Amino acid sequence: MPSAASPAAPGAPPTDAGPGLRPLALVAFVLANLCAWSAILTPAAITLALRVREIDPDGASGSLSLVAAVGAVFGIIGNPLFGRLSDRTRSRFGMRRPWMLGGTAAGAVGLCLVAVAPSMPVLVVGWAVTQLGIQALLAAITAVLPDQVPPHQRGRIGGLVGMGQGAATTLGTGLLTLNAGSLTWGLLAPVGLAAVAVGFLCLVLPDRVHDGRPRPPLSVREIASSFWSSPRRYPDFAWTWVSRLLVFMGITILIVYQTYFLLARIGVPAASIAAVMFGVLLLENGVSIAANLVSGYLSDRAGRRKVFVGAAACLGALGFAVAGLAQTLPVFLVGVTLLGAAKGVYVAVDLAMATDLLPAGRAEAAKNMGLFTIASLFPNLLAPMIAPLVLAIGAGPPAPGAPAGNYPLLFLTGGLFMLAGALAVRPIRGVR
Numbered sequence: 001m002p003s004a005a006s007p008a009a010p011g012a013p014p015t016d017a018g019p020g021l022r023p024l025a026l027v028a029f030v031l032a033n034l035c036a037w038s039a040i041l042t043p044a045a046i047t048l049a050l051r052v053r054e055i056d057p058d059g060a061s062g063s064l065s066l067v068a069a070v071g072a073v074f075g076i077i078g079n080p081l082f083g084r085l086s087d088r089t090r091s092r093f094g095m096r097r098p099w100m101l102g103g104t105a106a107g108a109v110g111l112c113l114v115a116v117a118p119s120m121p122v123l124v125v126g127w128a129v130t131q132l133g134i135q136a137l138l139a140a141i142t143a144v145l146p147d148q149v150p151p152h153q154r155g156r157i158g159g160l161v162g163m164g165q166g167a168a169t170t171l172g173t174g175l176l177t178l179n180a181g182s183l184t185w186g187l188l189a190p191v192g193l194a195a196v197a198v199g200f201l202c203l204v205l206p207d208r209v210h211d212g213r214p215r216p217p218l219s220v221r222e223i224a225s226s227f228w229s230s231p232r233r234y235p236d237f238a239w240t241w242v243s244r245l246l247v248f249m250g251i252t253i254l255i256v257y258q259t260y261f262l263l264a265r266i267g268v269p270a271a272s273i274a275a276v277m278f279g280v281l282l283l284e285n286g287v288s289i290a291a292n293l294v295s296g297y298l299s300d301r302a303g304r305r306k307v308f309v310g311a312a313a314c315l316g317a318l319g320f321a322v323a324g325l326a327q328t329l330p331v332f333l334v335g336v337t338l339l340g341a342a343k344g345v346y347v348a349v350d351l352a353m354a355t356d357l358l359p360a361g362r363a364e365a366a367k368n369m370g371l372f373t374i375a376s377l378f379p380n381l382l383a384p385m386i387a388p389l390v391l392a393i394g395a396g397p398p399a400p401g402a403p404a405g406n407y408p409l410l411f412l413t414g415g416l417f418m419l420a421g422a423l424a425v426r427p428i429r430g431v432r
Contacts (some may be wrong), residue, residue, distance in 0.1 A: 032201040034164035040134040047186040065384035071127040072380030078135035083370030094207025099140035115184040121227035137318040154352040159296020162348035170285040175279040208385030209338025236430040238281025244375035246421035252379035253414035284340040291344025305353035313422035317415040324411025350408045
């Protein structure tokens with residue numbers, strides 16, 4: 001039964017975007033998406049934590065939480081705001097290209113600040129600028145999916161997009177290992193590669209052009225509306241948003257804290273953490289990529305979204321339980337394998353489901369996809385606020401050189417968030 005958010009809603013603009021991307025543009029879209037996510041997720045997963053330890057070795061956990069939280073605030077503001085501005089752009093270069101190129105340049109400036117920061121305040125500023133720039137880039141790239149991909153292909157293309165997100169940290173850590181002794185290289189190489197990939201996309205993409213219809217004047221109220229979609233008018237989109245928020249609370253805990261988990265719980269030496277993390281992420285993301293591609297294809301064939309999304313979140317909860325209770329690296333890798341599969345299925349099919357349920361269809365595609373992305377970004381703010389409280393529960397003395405905290409309990413908490421995310425898709429009625 002279609003909901004108010006479905007494409008069949010009275011008065012809603014059509015959501016079918018036409019025949020889809022041509023092969024070269026599709027390849028460029030997937031590559032640019034991969035490199036854009038690598039530019040932001042590689043620091044979030046590894047190099048930012050290591051940079052924080054360089055500046056504040058005694059308070060690394062607290063300082064990392066602060067940096068992640070401040071960056072998340074700017075990311076949450078930036079994605080839907082730049083998405084709204086992209087929807088209104090009337091440039092002769094298209095609606096999305098200017099924001100892709102400008103966002104990449106701003107992100108590179110921010111990462112340069114992070115790389116040379118002499119103190120925590122400068123590092124915080126650099127990470128905030130990075131978030132603003134990369135979120136502008138991601139807002140424009142994500143809008144290509146509802147702009148140009150018809151509904152019956154969104155599971156498969158969503159799988160390719162999800163593959164990019166899944167492989168992003170593997171690509172970034174692979175670049176890091178090419179010059180493992182230089183954190184500057186680890187911070188800047190991914191964004192440099194993103195600049196090349198985004199430039200290629202801008203050359204081959206037949207960018208959407210503004211339809212010329214008048215928009216409300218750009219006022220404070222209009223800008224504020226970038227951060228709101230009525231849950232009463234669009235309940236399906238609201239439940240999709242809630243599920244995404246809960247599941248990404250778990251994913252964020254994994255991304256931000258698995259380096260410290262390996263140091264504190266598994267006992268990986270600090271000198272070996274980059275190499276170990278490369279192996280962990282290679283396994284996790286390899287499984288995620290395979291799950292992205294298979295689940296997106298099967299979801300399109302079956303015409304179903306909810307069952308894939310709910311099952312993936314439940315599998316993620318199981319993966320957190322296994323990884324959180326692990327005391328050896330092989331058992332931890334079993335949990336990571338389950339988490340990788342869960343993440344791959346969820347990211348691919350949930351993205352397609354959200355695109356099917358967009359309020360107002362293509363008219364405000366970038367803005368509403370930005371709102372959807374906020375559900376992925378809010379955990380970067382919330383998880384660092386919750387994690388120190390959880391880590392302090394029953395924490396014993398840390399091993400020499402390892403960060404303090406109850407990391408097994410933190411990972412079990414991540415599993416509970418994933419389970420709650422599975423329950424949140426049940427009220428959705430606009431898709432099967």
